[in-house]
Amino acid sequence: MFKDFEHLIRLAAVMVGALILFVAIRAAVVPRSFGQYGHYRGAAIGEIAARPIAFAGHDVCEVCHTDVVEQKKLGKHVVLSCEACHGAQAKHADDPASVKPPKLDTAVVCARCHEANSAKPKSFPQVVTAEHSGGIACDTCHQPHRPKIGSDAAAKETSTKPSTEAKK
Amino acid sequence: MDITRRRLLVLLPAATVAWKYVLAGTPEASPNYHLTEHWWGMLIDIPKCIGCGSCVRACSEENDVPEGYFRTWIERYHVADWKIERPEVESPNGGKQGFPPNQDASGKNFFVPKLCNHCTDSPCTQVCPVGATFVTPDGVVLVDKSYCLGCRYCVQACPYGCRFINPTTNTAEKCSLCYHRITKGLTTACCEVCPTGARQLADLKNPKDPIHEFLRTHTVQVLKPHMATGAKVFYNGMDGSVR
Numbered sequence: 009m010f011k012d013f014e015h016l017i018r019l020a021a022v023m024v025g026a027l028i029l030f031v032a033i034r035a036a037v038v039p040r041s042f043g044q045y046g047h048y049r050g051a052a053i054g055e056i057a058a059r060p061i062a063f064a065g066h067d068v069c070e071v072c073h074t075d076v077v078e079q080k081k082l083g084k085h086v087v088l089s090c091e092a093c094h095g096a097q098a099k100h101a102d103d104p105a106s107v108k109p110p111k112l113d114t115a116v117v118c119a120r121c122h123e124a125n126s127a128k129p130k131s132f133p134q135v136v137t138a139e140h141s142g143g144i145a146c147d148t149c150h151q152p153h154r155p156k157i158g159s160d161a162a163a164k165e166t167s168t169k170p171s172t173e174a175k176k
Numbered sequence: 177m178d179i180t181r182r183r184l185l186v187l188l189p190a191a192t193v194a195w196k197y198v199l200a201g202t203p204e205a206s207p208n209y210h211l212t213e214h215w216w217g218m219l220i221d222i223p224k225c226i227g228c229g230s231c232v233r234a235c236s237e238e239n240d241v242p243e244g245y246f247r248t249w250i251e252r253y254h255v256a257d258w259k260i261e262r263p264e265v266e267s268p269n270g271g272k273q274g275f276p277p278n279q280d281a282s283g284k285n286f287f288v289p290k291l292c293n294h295c296t297d298s299p300c301t302q303v304c305p306v307g308a309t310f311v312t313p314d315g316v317v318l319v320d321k322s323y324c325l326g327c328r329y330c331v332q333a334c335p336y337g338c339r340f341i342n343p344t345t346n347t348a349e350k351c352s353l354c355y356h357r358i359t360k361g362l363t364t365a366c367c368e369v370c371p372t373g374a375r376q377l378a379d380l381k382n383p384k385d386p387i388h389e390f391l392r393t394h395t396v397q398v399l400k401p402h403m404a405t406g407a408k409v410f411y412n413g414m415d416g417s418v419r
Contacts, residue, residue, distance in 0.1 A: 061362065127253075
């Protein structure tokens with residue numbers, strides 16, 4: 009036993025103390041889920057997944073608006089989802105009574121897709137709206153859910169109300 | 177117990193740490209969703225894209241993307257005759273309001289929608305110094321907003337230019353492949369509204385997903401394959417001029 013041995017003991021005690029302090033601080037500041045799946049906070053996945061949705065999805069729309077579904081089936085617009093034109097409607101789907109979707113201006117909405125552009129595929133139906141209609145609303149002649157003129161002569165105007173309500 | 181100044185000083189930091197956990201709460205889990213059963217990607221059918229901008233508008237609305245920034249955007253390519261290495265590319269406001277008529281309708285013109293490629297070996301997650309961005313076990317590259325320092329390494333690292341710094345939160349932001357939707361069994365907002373089916377969400381681990389048949393029977397590419405990022409956004413009918 010060499011002299012001043014107790015100095016080493018003290019040094020060791022300080023180091024052990026520092027180590028305990030480090031482990032304690034690390035345990036406090038590193039989130040519990042860090043490293044669950046990899047070098048990131050595992051709980052972040054659940055937090056990101058918990059964000060509310062804005063677009064309800066066409067399956068939800070079709071539960072109530074069955075008359076529109078029938079109309080669409082008869083025309084080329086059957087492939088369109090409702091919210092492609094009508095916009096995000098999750099709030100309307102949650103509370104159909106108080107949140108009403110805005111009325112669409114067909115002169116704007118239809119032109120988004122059907123305005124002629126040389127970069128669009130040739131097979132896609134396109135018009136130069138200024139020449140085709142002179143800026144009047146497309147639904148003056150075309151029924152948006154079933155756009156081909158003449159095909160809907162006998163078909164009744166599509167109601168904007170859910171079929172359940174329209175029947176009353 | 178008397179609250180002395182000494183006790184208060186000891187208790188305050190402990191209470192702060194405890195309160196942080198209380199505030200964090202338990203995130204709402206999707207009960208029927210299993211991380212290991214999916215491997216997400218997307219299919220983009222260029223010959224079907226009409227450049228209407230529906231996807232860009234839907235993405236902005238679904239994800240509160242700040243004005244002037246884009247998680248997805250559309251580029252219009254103009255390739256004059258043989259100048260395949262020098263395409264003219266434009267994307268006015270990300271294609272959000274569609275595209276004006278072409279200045280030059282000659283040559284080859286087409287639209288290319290772009291978004292995060294959700295790379296398997298993503299360069300952006302590799303450079304993050306704090307573990308704020310990562311590839312989830314189901315193959316989606318996400319950003320942990322509460323952990324991001326806003327150091328911009330990932331913005332520089334992404335070879336596809338898909339990231340930006342949100343000017344209000346000062347954290348990195350990017351396409352999340354609508355993770356809050358796909359984990360609930362919905363498709364992404366952009367795929368939901370695409371009028372021509374030019375964008376389709378794909379689950380590569382689902383053997384019934386039509387993506388497998390499509391990949392088998394079509395000439396499909398990814399962007400910048402020489403970067404070996406393992407990109408999972410597949411482009412059908414993509415011209416060689418696309419960068």
